[in-house]
Each structure stands twice: as structure tokens, then as C-alpha cells.
Amino acid sequence: MELIKTKQELNIKIAQLRKKNKTIGFVPTMGALHQGHLSLVESAGKHCDVVVVSIFVNPNQFNDPGDLERYPRDLEKDMGLLENTACELLFAPAVEEVYPESDERVFDFGELDKVMEGEHRPGHFNGVAQVVSRLFEMVKPDKAFFGQKDFQQLAIVREMERQLNLGIEIVACPIVRESDGLAMSSRNTLLTKKHRKSAPLIAKTLKESCNFDPFKDIAEVKEYVIRNINGDENLEVEYFDIVDGDTLKAVDRWADSPYIVGCIAVFAGEIRLIDNIIYKNPEA
Structure with missing residues (x-):
């Protein structure tokens, strides 16, 4: 597994893979990895030649600054968990790599982002669409893998991909739970x-x-x-x-x-x- 921190490095690696006609599977995460994330990596490894995992805590999808501050971060531990998985490239960019300038795009998802999470976290899904579309643009995957626990997010990502016509297959993976049933998070x-x-x-x-x-x-x-x-x-x-x-x-x-x-x-x-x-x- 190779750690990549800049868009320039990533572009070189992706271009090399494309020259070899490798299919690319992508698992976007915000780190603090657990078995749920690793199951996505495993699924990506079964369906694609190469798996890219990203770790990026996206400030644009947090309504509460305190929630952003509390979000767990431990890159070294995450790398240890990914070491023996199908992950070949780990992309862990700084904020300025993903947002060299502020992203002012506003997506129109109709009612999809107005209910449930959208009602209680206004602007959250616009931030999700901003970061996922940017990561898609950088990684250029054939397939992207998301957990079904974030059910509304999955619907938003599918609609965003459809609107931007990116040609990326969005793959939903089942919820992974702790032994006592709690959804892994x-x-x-x-x-x-x-x-x-x-x-x-x-x-x-x-x-x-x-x-x-x-x-x-x-x-x-x-x-x-x-x-x-x-x-x-x-x-x-x-x-x-x-x-x-x-x-x-x-x-x-x-x-x-x-x-x-x-x-x-x-x-x-x-x-x-x-x-x-x-x-x-x-x-x-």
C-alpha cells in the first residue's frame, strides 16, 4: 500500500493504472476506520483490479464546528488497518489539496436533501456532494463503494453522479454491525x-x-x-x-x-x- 498526499502524485499514479487498463475501485472515507470500512475495501477488491481509499475529514459537511473538532482522527492507526487489505493506494490529502479555493457550488437534489438528515443538518448534503464529486474527479474510479448505513447519503451520491454524468457505478454495501447489533460507526x-x-x-x-x-x-x-x-x-x-x-x-x-x-x-x-x-x- 502506498500513501499519497497530493493531487499531483495521485494524477501520476492514476494515469499509470489507466495505461495498463486497470479497473479502479474507490472507497471514500473520513478515517477512524472500522470493520464496516474494511468490508467496503474487501468488496472493491473483489470487483476491481486496484482499490483506492481516501481519508479526508471534509469540513464542508459539518454544520457544528464542535462536531468537526470531535471527529476522531488517527492516520497511523488507519494505515495499520488497511495494510493487509486490497487497498493499493491511500489518498490522504490536506484540505488545501481538495479545496485549493472555496467550493461555491450549490447542488439541486429536489426533495432528496430536504428530508430526514437534510432537515436536521441543512447544507450537509451539499457539502457531501462537493467533496465526493471532487474526489471522483481526482481518483477517476470505475466503481465507488458506499455503506448502506448512510442510506440518504447513498441516494444523494447516486443523484449527484447522475447529474454530473460521470460514468461511475455507485455500489451499495450492506450495513456491518457489532456483535450486539449496533451499526458500526x-x-x-x-x-x-x-x-x-x-x-x-x-x-x-x-x-x-x-x-x-x-x-x-x-x-x-x-x-x-x-x-x-x-x-x-x-x-x-x-x-x-x-x-x-x-x-x-x-x-x-x-x-x-x-x-x-x-x-x-x-x-x-x-x-x-x-x-x-x-x-x-x-x-x-
Whole structure:
């Protein structure tokens, strides 16, 4: 594995790979790597000749400066985790490499970025689109791999790729969970002991709520999930929405869509955790 820190170095390496007709798989991350990220690298290695991983904490997608400051960073540890994986190139640029000048682009995603995360974190997804499009431009991958835990982000990236007509296949990979069911996240390391103990209730409740489909109506399922999680004094639901998996528009009845997903954000103390559950999937 080779560490690359500048766009110039990366351009040279990518050009060399293209001359050899190598297919490139890309896994963009913000570091603080865990098994979820490594599963994306593994998937990329199975589908592409060469895997590029990026580590870049993007300031443009943090609404809260404190959240940006708290975000865990440990490049040396991350490199150790990647050492025995399919990752061949690790791109870890400074902010000025990605943003030599401020990015003033504003994307129009219709309603995709207005609901759920977008409603509670205005501007977040525009920042995601800015950085992912810049990284795509630099890495020039054939396929890019994203975890399904960030369900709304996946929809945004797909729409951004479609609008810019980049010719990159966006590959969704299943959520990787801890042994107790908690969705793996870099933020899990920031949880206090008591909040970490309570956090698996999120996934447990979502899984239990599948038993109600289609016997209870959507309003009842939502009420159950919120009530059950809020019943733990260490957890507080910010939102729980049941939506069409393509448009992210709220659905009122199970018959409204063949693809229905429940998306949730929960505060465990000061740490905000997200998760989702697929209730109906036409591809299943």
C-alpha cells in the first residue's frame, strides 16, 4: 500500500493504472476506520483490479464546528488497518489539496436533501456532494463503494453522479454491525460506557418493528419505535421516518411503495447515531 498526499502524485499514479487498463475501485472515507470500512475495501477488491481509499475529514459537511473538532482522527492507526487489505493506494490529502479555493457550488437534489438528515443538518448534503464529486474527479474510479448505513447519503451520491454524468457505478454495501447489533460507526468510539451499553437498543427495536409489518399501520410502527427507544434514559430519537427507498418521500401505507425503508437518528448523550431498516425491497 502506498500513501499519497497530493493531487499531483495521485494524477501520476492514476494515469499509470489507466495505461495498463486497470479497473479502479474507490472507497471514500473520513478515517477512524472500522470493520464496516474494511468490508467496503474487501468488496472493491473483489470487483476491481486496484482499490483506492481516501481519508479526508471534509469540513464542508459539518454544520457544528464542535462536531468537526470531535471527529476522531488517527492516520497511523488507519494505515495499520488497511495494510493487509486490497487497498493499493491511500489518498490522504490536506484540505488545501481538495479545496485549493472555496467550493461555491450549490447542488439541486429536489426533495432528496430536504428530508430526514437534510432537515436536521441543512447544507450537509451539499457539502457531501462537493467533496465526493471532487474526489471522483481526482481518483477517476470505475466503481465507488458506499455503506448502506448512510442510506440518504447513498441516494444523494447516486443523484449527484447522475447529474454530473460521470460514468461511475455507485455500489451499495450492506450495513456491518457489532456483535450486539449496533451499526458500526466511527462515532461509536466517542460513546460513554453507559451510552454504548444502551445504543444497541436502536437496531434491536428496528428489527423488532419488522414483525409488525404489515399487521400494524405505519403510524403505529413509528410510534412503537420512537416510544421504545425513548424509554431508555440514555437515548433520544431525533427522527424516525418510514420512506420510499428511491424518492425518500414519507409513505403512509405499506401499499404505497414496493421499496420501503425506516431511517432513524438517535442522540446517545452528545453523540448522534444513525441506522436504518429495509421493510420492503423489490430486489429481495
